[in-house]
Amino acid sequence: MPTGNRLALLENGQAFFPALLAALAGARRDIRLETYIFELDGTGTAVAEALIQAALRGVRVHLMMDGVGSRAFTPEMRDRFRAAGVHYLFYR
Numbered sequence: 148m149p150t151g152n153r154l155a156l157l158e159n160g161q162a163f164f165p166a167l168l169a170a171l172a173g174a175r176r177d178i179r180l181e182t183y184i185f186e187l188d189g190t191g192t193a194v195a196e197a198l199i200q201a202a203l204r205g206v207r208v209h210l211m212m213d214g215v216g217s218r219a220f221t222p223e224m225r226d227r228f229r230a231a232g233v234h235y236l237f238y239r
Contacts, residue, residue: 164190171197178208185210185217187224195224202232210235 157163185191202208214237228235
């Protein structure tokens with residue numbers, strides 16, 4: 148039986164975000180996530196919380212966000228990321 152990477156096409160947010168949250172919850176060593184838009188709505192807050200929880204359990208978490216698409220990212224969430232050990236970067 149072949150081993151290694153797997154690929155699944157996720158065509159919309161209804162498919163993508165549950166899969167993303169499951170992957171973040173199951174991460175053991177490293178998370179590297181890049182996104183254009185990071186809104187702190189219900190979905191974005193769930194992703195942020197999953198990143199924080201991963202960092203708190205010892206996973207190296209690196210997040211890169213577009214500065215324009217994520218300009219509503221709050222200082223409070225930045226503080227929570229820093230405190231948990233989530234490494235984040237805004238580009239543009």
